[in-house]
Amino acid sequence: MAVMTFAEATRRALAQEMRRDGRVWVLGEDVRFGGVFGQYAGLVGEFGPDRIVDTPIAESTIMGAGLGAALVGTRPVIEMRIADFVLPAMDELVNQIAKVRYMFGGQARASVVIRMPHGLLPGSAAQHSQTIENWFVNVPGLVVAAPATAADHAGMLISAIRSDDPVILFEAKGYLKQKEDVPDDIEPVPFGVAVRRREGRDVTVVTWSQGLKPVLEGVDAARQEGVDAEVIDLRSLWPWDVEAVVSSVERTKRLLVVQEGGKVGGFGSEIIATVIERLGPQAIKAVRQIGAPRIPVPFSKPLEAEVTLHPDAIKAAIAQLAKS
Amino acid sequence: MPPQTPPLRQNTKAHHLELYRTMQRIRVFEEIAVEVHRAGEFNGYLHPSTGQEAVPAGVCANLRPDDRLTSTHRGHGHGLAKGADATRMMAELYGRATGACGGKGGSMHIADFSVGMLGANGIVAGGLPIAVGAAQGLKLLGSDAVVACFFGDGSTNRGPFLEALNWASLYKLRVVFVCEDNGFSAFTYSDQTTAGNGPPERARSLGVEAVSVDGNDVVAVDEAARDVIAAVRAECRPMMLHARTYRWYGHTSMDPVAYRRAGEMEREKLRDPLLLLRRRLIEAGVSEGDIGAIDREVANEMAAARDAARSAPLPKARDAYSDVQDLGAVQWQS
Numbered sequence: 001m002a003v004m005t006f007a008e009a010t011r012r013a014l015a016q017e018m019r020r021d022g023r024v025w026v027l028g029e030d031v032r033f034g035g036v037f038g039q040y041a042g043l044v045g046e047f048g049p050d051r052i053v054d055t056p057i058a059e060s061t062i063m064g065a066g067l068g069a070a071l072v073g074t075r076p077v078i079e080m081r082i083a084d085f086v087l088p089a090m091d092e093l094v095n096q097i098a099k100v101r102y103m104f105g106g107q108a109r110a111s112v113v114i115r116m117p118h119g120l121l122p123g124s125a126a127q128h129s130q131t132i133e134n135w136f137v138n139v140p141g142l143v144v145a146a147p148a149t150a151a152d153h154a155g156m157l158i159s160a161i162r163s164d165d166p167v168i169l170f171e172a173k174g175y176l177k178q179k180e181d182v183p184d185d186i187e188p189v190p191f192g193v194a195v196r197r198r199e200g201r202d203v204t205v206v207t208w209s210q211g212l213k214p215v216l217e218g219v220d221a222a223r224q225e226g227v228d229a230e231v232i233d234l235r236s237l238w239p240w241d242v243e244a245v246v247s248s249v250e251r252t253k254r255l256l257v258v259q260e261g262g263k264v265g266g267f268g269s270e271i272i273a274t275v276i277e278r279l280g281p282q283a284i285k286a287v288r289q290i291g292a293p294r295i296p297v298p299f300s301k302p303l304e305a306e307v308t309l310h311p312d313a314i315k316a317a318i319a320q321l322a323k324s
Numbered sequence: 325m326p327p328q329t330p331p332l333r334q335n336t337k338a339h340h341l342e343l344y345r346t347m348q349r350i351r352v353f354e355e356i357a358v359e360v361h362r363a364g365e366f367n368g369y370l371h372p373s374t375g376q377e378a379v380p381a382g383v384c385a386n387l388r389p390d391d392r393l394t395s396t397h398r399g400h401g402h403g404l405a406k407g408a409d410a411t412r413m414m415a416e417l418y419g420r421a422t423g424a425c426g427g428k429g430g431s432m433h434i435a436d437f438s439v440g441m442l443g444a445n446g447i448v449a450g451g452l453p454i455a456v457g458a459a460q461g462l463k464l465l466g467s468d469a470v471v472a473c474f475f476g477d478g479s480t481n482r483g484p485f486l487e488a489l490n491w492a493s494l495y496k497l498r499v500v501f502v503c504e505d506n507g508f509s510a511f512t513y514s515d516q517t518t519a520g521n522g523p524p525e526r527a528r529s530l531g532v533e534a535v536s537v538d539g540n541d542v543v544a545v546d547e548a549a550r551d552v553i554a555a556v557r558a559e560c561r562p563m564m565l566h567a568r569t570y571r572w573y574g575h576t577s578m579d580p581v582a583y584r585r586a587g588e589m590e591r592e593k594l595r596d597p598l599l600l601l602r603r604r605l606i607e608a609g610v611s612e613g614d615i616g617a618i619d620r621e622v623a624n625e626m627a628a629a630r631d632a633a634r635s636a637p638l639p640k641a642r643d644a645y646s647d648v649q650d651l652g653a654v655q656w657q658s
Contacts, residue, residue: 025464050464056494061487064453068471069461071442071454072392076461088483095447096454103433104443105425106647143651165649191651239652 001181006150006172007039009182013154014039014077016186017161018047021075024161025051027062028079028115036081037117037176059085063092066112067100075161076112083118083170084130097166098141110141113160117173118146119210119260120308126296131261133170133209137238137270143191145236146170148212150180152235155189162188172210192239196248200228202322204248206271207258208234211309215258218314227322229256237267245271246278253285254321260309263291286324288317337608343385343542344601345618347377350401351598352626353410357400357417357431358577360630366418370431371398375540375572378597379504380405382545383472383565386553392440392458392471394451397432398504398571399444402474408436414629420636427639428647440469449479452488452501456562459497463560470498470557478509480523486530492562493531499562500552501527504539506571511583527564539567540597543604570595 004012018024025047026040032054034041044052055062059080066078080086086093093114100108119131136144143165145156153171160167197212198219207215212233219229230248234240249255255275257268268289276284292307354372361370373380376398384405387393395402403413408424416423417431424434435443442458445451455473462469479485480503492499503523507514520526524534533555537548545567552563570592574581593599602615642656 023465053460053495056487056490058487058491060484061453061456061491064450064484064488065457065460065491068394068442068454068457068459069464070457071437072458072461072465072467074461074464076457091447091450091484092453096445096450100443101649102647103425103429104435104437105423105428107425107435107437108443140648143649163651165651 001183003179004150004182005038005177005179006153007037007176009150009154009186010039010157010171011041011043013157013186015043015046017158018043018051023073023075024077025053025074026077026079027053027055027066029055029057029062029081031079035079039176059089060092063089063114064096067092067097067110070110070112071100071108077161078112078114080114080116082128082173083116083132084127086114086116094139098139102141109164110166111164112166113157114166114168115171116168117171117176119170119173120297121173122304123299124297125299129297131210131292133237134261134265134267136168137267141166142238143167143236144170144238145191146209147189147235148172148209148233151182151186152189154182154186156191156235158186159188159190167191170209174210189235191236192241194235194241194244195233196230196244197233198229198231200230200252202227202252203229203254203256203318204232204245204252205229205256205258205314205318206232206234206245208237210260211258214309214311215314217311218318221311221315222318225319227318229318242274242278246275249275249284250279253283254324255284255287256317256321257289258309258314259289259291261292262294263289264294266291286321288321290314290317337605337610339385340543340601340605341610341614341618343381343546344598344605344615345622346381346385346405347542347598347601348618348622349410349625350377350380350404352622353404353414353629354400356626356630357414358573361577365634368430370417370577371575372573372577373398373401373571375592375596376504376506376569377401378542378545379502379539379567379569380474382542383500383502383549385546386549387470387472390440390467390469392442392462392469394442394455394458394471394473395444396451396474396476397444397446397448398476399434399474400431403434403436403441403444406436406441407439408434408441410625411629411632412436415633415636418633418636419638420633421639421643422636426643449475449482449484451475452479452484455499456488456492456497459492459499460495463497468498468557470500470553472500472502474502474504477503477505477507477514477518477523480526481509481518489527489530489532489562496561498556498560500549500556501532501562501564503564503566505566505568508571508575510575511579513583522566524564524566532562532564534564534566536566536568539569540595540600542597542601
């Protein structure tokens with residue numbers, strides 16, 4: 001075990017995979033410099049500029065070239081800098097990468113990793129701070145991961161590189177420079193397997209990515225007041241661990257979903273609908289979700305607070321659910 | 325007046341007969357496809373490349389089996405010229421289980437990876453970033469294979485065109501950008517939507533050498549492609565081959581082309597690439613009989629492809645659920 005930043009944990013994981021498999025390489029903006037969060041620091045020294053490839057600011061071709069290189073047998077790691085910048089590359093991601101295997105009747109595999117640091121980063125405003133992982137759950141063909149811990153970031157990056165499916169790794173942008181414990185030998189973390197971060201019998205709280213820290217704060221505060229909430233960190237949204245959520249709600253009969261992204265059309269609605277379909281409405285006493293209001297991410301602090309997850313609000317929601 | 329063309333060299337006669345065969349295969353494949361589609365034998369739509377056959381025939385005659393190709397929505401000719409199996413392609417148009425893509429793709433998404441055909445594409449300019457990435461991957465793997473990236477003049481107004489040419493030039497990649505300039509961007513003449521002096525000038529501005537060729541003269545395309553592909557392979561750099569040609573059908577086979585300028589089709593029919601080559605072959609001493617034999621072989625091949633497609637099984641509903649993804653694939657429920 002060692003304490004390191006999220007960025008450093010992923011840097012080690014990537015280096016480990018690049019040593020293991022010569023077909024793995026990276027393309028993205030400013031990666032030779034180390035990447036905007038230091039995730040690639042020093043890698044060009046070990047692997048050279050042909051495997052740590054600095055690209056033009058050309059998102060369509062960063063994404064599309066990654067696909068082309070996968071189609072001839074390499075395993076590219078596509079760095080999108082931040083998730084907001086995938087929008088100029090949506091054709092290459094949604095129309096091409098996600099669909100080539102299917103459209104071509106199984107002849108092709110788009111074995112790529114798309115790294116997308118996402119989520120609220122204070123002061124970053126409407127085009128550098130979006131949380132839009134739910135959009136991609138709607139795209140058949142993609143694996144969508146959104147880990148919350150440093151160890152999961154590193155372990156899921158390994159799984160993503162080894163996967164033959166295209167995997168989007170939404171990295172928690174607000175956490176990348178924070179430090180956590182990471183195992184010395186980074187093991188792959190599977191997709192579709194949730195982790196219970198707190199055990200509890202009164203309420204089930206489901207979250208992922210940058211939802212986890214405020215949720216744990218809110219849950220721990222509620223526990224001081226005698227309400228025991230169970231916390232499920234989904235870690236990936238497609239596939240997602242339906243059984244973990246359903247079996248927890250079966251016991252607690254109360255479900256709270258906490259998501260940093262927008263509540264309208266968000267993944268929380270999918271979780272709640274799935275649970276109700278599985279258990280039937282009579283088996284559930286109360287459901288609720290917390291998510292951003294349907295406004296762009298604003299800049300000024302008091303405005304930005306409107307789209308920020310607050311532990312107090314999570315604690316209050318847990319208390320209210322426990323009473324119903 | 326038909327254009328003046330130089331006489332054929334005798335030792336290339338067999339080669340030119342093969343070029344003729346490739347063009348005729350594309351022509352007849354698409355004629356049959358349009359006919360049976362009109363008769364309602366399969367749904368969807370077709371983007372025929374009739375009139376443009378010389379470009380894929382001339383380019384692909386100079387590609388190795390391990391060279392790759394990216395294509396467009398108007399891609400039947402690219403696949404056939406690269407060596408894709410006509411029977412499996414026809415079955416794909418029919419949406420059959422035996423189709424090149426098992427019926428999941430249809431005309432717009434035909435691919436045959438066994439011959440390096442990395443796929444047609446329903447998005448204009450969609451193939452350009454894929455092509456440069458394939459070339460980058462091949463270079464990383466130590467291969468000297470070339471990627472032939474086919475695209476139309478309409479693509480040159482999309483951002484990925486600029487991005488991909490800059491990219492290939494920057495990283496010195498083995499890409500031949502084959503611009504099939506048929507003068508149309510869907511239902512509109514490209515000259516009404518395009519500023520500047522054409523694709524070659526755009527390529528040169530990014531350090532990509534461009535060669536222009538009469539895209540209806542398959543001998544000219546073949547000879548230009550030979551030089552271009554050899555240079556791209558040996559010197560490890562991209563080039564553009566700009567081929568002026570003409571699209572006989574509309575954007576789709578059902579488009580009546582009400583927008584076509586008066587007299588244009590009549591003039592272009594005189595420049596039919598098959599007609600031009602046939603005339604030159606005859607002038608070079610090839611007999612009508614030898615050409616007619618190729619015509620008969622091609623007619624038989626394509627009629628057999630059609631018949632096989634007609635009688636091939638359709639996919640089952642459950643097949644809609646295969647080849648989506650390994651992790652998190654949804655299951656078919658009867």
